[in-house]
Amino acid sequence: MSVDILLGLQWGDEGKGKIVDVLTKKYDLIARFQGGPNAGHTLIFDGKKHVLHTIPSGIFHNKAINVIGNGVVIDPVIFKKELDNLATHGIDFKSKLFISRKAHVILPTHRMLDAASEASKGVEKIGSTLKGIGPAYMDKTGRNGFRIGDFELADWKIRYEKLKEKHLKMLEFYKVDVEFNLEEAEALFFEAVEKLKTIQFIDSEEFINNAILTGKSILAEGAQGSLLDVDFGTYPFVTSSNTTAAGACTGLGIAPNKIKEVLGIFKAYTTRVGSGPFPTELFDQVGADMGRIGNEFGATTGRPRRCGWLDLVALKYAVQINGVTQLIMMKSDVLSGFDTIKVCTSYVFKGNAIGHLPYNIESENVTPVYTEFEGWETDLTLLKDKKDFPPSLNNYIAYIENFVGVPIKIVSVGPDRNQTILM
Ligand code: GDP
Ligand code: IMO
Ligand code: MG
DSSP states (O other): OOEEEEEESSSSOSSHHHHHHHHGGGOSEEEEOSBOTTOOEEEEETTEEEEESSSOTTTTSSSOEEEEOTTBEEOHHHHHHHHHHTGGGTOOHHHHEEEETTSEEOOHHHHHHHHHHHHHHGGGOOOOOOSSHHHHHHHHHTTOOOBGGGGGSTTHHHHHHHHHHHHHHHHHHHOOOOOOOHHHHHHHHHHHHHHHTTSEEEOHHHHHHHHHHTTOOEEEEEEEEGGGOTTTSSTTSSOSSOOSHHHHHHHHTOOGGGEEEEEEEEESSEEEOSSSOOTTBOOSHHHHHHHHHTTOBOTTTOOBOEEEOEEHHHHHHHHHHHTOOEEEEEOGGGGTTOSEEEEEEEEEETTEEESSOOSOOSTTTEEEEEEEEEOOOOOGGGOOSGGGSOHHHHHHHHHHHHHHTOOEEEEEOSSBTTOEEEO
């Protein structure tokens, strides 16, 4: 069988966790392919909210196997917390959760380096989640990293110490004070490693390709969003991995010709957390209302998310980079009650109208051009069928589909698993 990919098309937090959970019943295997505990994927069902950072969002279903792929970076401490939070759910982690030996490990000193790097940048900081993501991926590509499989080696503590010493030397370079209790962090780390070792480590590329050969259906779960991709995002205000479809190939060991559907997920408006350009950002009451109604606070850091109108120039770019075959529109309910809804359909870039995402999208270079729509009053959160959609929502959907050339297959009308409408 083949593999489908689900990934975010904006700056993250599109609602990936919710939709992976909704779709898991269709799949045998859910596999996270990149990112780490910078991700916060929220699932709500039976009146309870769960936030996952490293564990794939298929974990609450009976049948599906969940794999953390080689492209992911894992902090044992956060991973242990996630397992502890799930303790009451009676999940058999031995048979349902597997970790790639080739996934990289976030050491406590990676977090120190992240903090020092951000502090040294001052106002130009990226707004990182400070989970050690950048430094861990730097060690990976610099060929110094510590991998999950290393925990199976007799000398893993020596390897750990060697890398830690290197990091401590690197910290001197930054000349900033980082408040960090390394001794305490290491005690938690070593305790968490023991818990981590209770989960099966696998040669995940072999495992996943065998699953494909034996007819299993696979959903690859992305983290972050396409505009945070290290190559195609708003560099340098990005994360340190490939969040786009290609990342699923390298992050799981899946060949491109095994990919079938690419499910691209976006909010009916736009949010961003952390620094960096955001052409359609709103600084007025409308933006504040979106944030309040949409409860736009980071699932990992609790920071307020910046809000603005849907940017179709950026969406079309993300659809193209990923080869998206189906769209999923989230948080449509949040737009109920706005008199007018706007979407950005082109930019004025250095005085000229353009329809693509240019190299520099900082506000001094780019002014968004909007098309306006009549809003709707209907409370969407109670709807069960698309036939009950207000005409202006249908109009909005049709416009987006036509603009980017891909159908919207799911419309989400609330955070709960059940508030999901198949088109
Ligand atoms: P992810 O990182 O892509 O998994 O998204 P997050 O979980 O970080 O953020 C999405 C937020 O929106 C969470 O708080 C979800 O519970 C919530 N959410 C998801 N879908 C909807 C929706 O259709 N309507 C509303 N109002 N909230 C939603
Ligand atoms: P999910 O999977 C939204 C942002 C950070 C920062 C930049 C770099 O929940 O959608 P990093 O910690 O990677 O060094 O941060 O990327 N960021 C996210 N924003 N959702 C996420 O994940 C994010 N993961 C990282 O805010 O701007
Ligand atoms: Mg999130």
